[in-house]
Amino acid sequence: MRRAEGINFNQNNHVVIQNDGTNGLPGPQMMKAVYDMARKGARDEIQAQMRDGGLFSGGGR
Structure with missing residues (x-):
């Protein structure tokens, strides 16, 4: 198997978290x-x- 050189993967996600929990931790959902x-x-x-x-x-190739 040949190794691919120069592969660069960048992913940007914009996430807004509205936390309803009292402990400030994210829930499983x-x-x-x-x-x-x-x-x-x-x-x-x-x-x-x-x-x-x-x-x-x-x-x-």
Whole structure:
């Protein structure tokens, strides 16, 4: 397997947290929502890079 050089993945998420808890800690529902959002963003980026001309398209081999 060949190692891809120069791959740089940057993802920015804007999250507004309205915490209703009394202890100031995020609950499991909020943590799951943030995890799902980051996972979807990563999946979307990988799919975009698999298209023609993307880093994972296989055209540079």
